[in-house]
Amino acid sequence: MHFINVTVLISGGGTNLEALLTTMKEEALPVRVVQVIANKAEAYGLTRAKQHGIPCRVLSGKADALQLLEWLKDLNTDLVVLAGYLKKVPDEVLEAYQYRIINIHPSLIPAFAGPGWYGMKVHEGVWERGVKVTGATVHFVNSEMDGGPIILQESLRLDDDDDPVKIQQKVLKIEHQLLPRAVALFAAGKIKVCQGRTTITNEVDQR
Ligand code: GRF
Numbered sequence: 001m002h003f004i005n006v007t008v009l010i011s012g013g014g015t016n017l018e019a020l021l022t023t024m025k026e027e028a029l030p031v032r033v034v035q036v037i038a039n040k041a042e043a044y045g046l047t048r049a050k051q052h053g054i055p056c057r058v059l060s061g062k063a064d065a066l067q068l069l070e071w072l073k074d075l076n077t078d079l080v081v082l083a084g085y086l087k088k089v090p091d092e093v094l095e096a097y098q099y100r101i102i103n104i105h106p107s108l109i110p111a112f113a114g115p116g117w118y119g120m121k122v123h124e125g126v127w128e129r130g131v132k133v134t135g136a137t138v139h140f141v142n143s144e145m146d147g148g149p150i151i152l153q154e155s156l157r158l159d160d161d162d163d164p165v166k167i168q169q170k171v172l173k174i175e176h177q178l179l180p181r182a183v184a185l186f187a188a189g190k191i192k193v194c195q196g197r198t199t200i201t202n203e204v205d206q207r
Pocket of ligand 1: 013014016017045083084104105106119
């Protein structure tokens with residue numbers, strides 16, 4: 001079975017990282033997280049990574065583009081996963097890893113997505129607008145914030161008494177299933193991209 005090497009980029013608590021690591025074990029996915037890179041040393045996700053014995057690095061400051069590229073290459077990264085990573089991916093990395101960087105976004109892109117839409121701001125926007133359905137999206141990363149081809153989406157109906165915190169909790173549950181599914185599909189070579197749209201090849205059950 002062909003394993004893929006994954007580098008996970010984080011900025012915060014790392015619950016998506018945790019969900020990926022748990023699913024990898026439970027489903028024996030042909031996936032190896034070779035390193036976790038955070039843009040700040042205090043990201044709790046680094047603690048989670050260390051608990052799983054995964055090498056961690058902190059990338060901060062201006063010189064990060066070439067440093068990031070070097071770290072990705074020196075561990076033979078096949079797929080970069082942004083799991084709550086709040087910095088822009090440098091163009092050099094986007095070019096070197098086209099259609100090999102995926103991101104999890106806590107809304108149904110294109111709604112509540114793009115510059116300024118991240119973390120709790122997304123769920124506050126959803127609540128303020130009074131939408132009845134929200135969800136999560138996994139997409140390929142390109143130079144446009146949240147703009148790359150969509151890979152998977154899953155929706156959820158909101159209850160009238162849901163506030164932004166409850167919305168975040170409900171969406172996170174979806175994220176924790178969706179991201180590992182997208183990584184598994186990538187590892188199985190089942191995600192094809194044509195003219196900016198993806199198709200999932202012969203996946204028996206999308207659930
Ligand atoms: C998640 O809501 C994710 O959708 C967004 O940032 C948050 C990261 O959460 N990109 P965590 O660090 O994985 O807990």
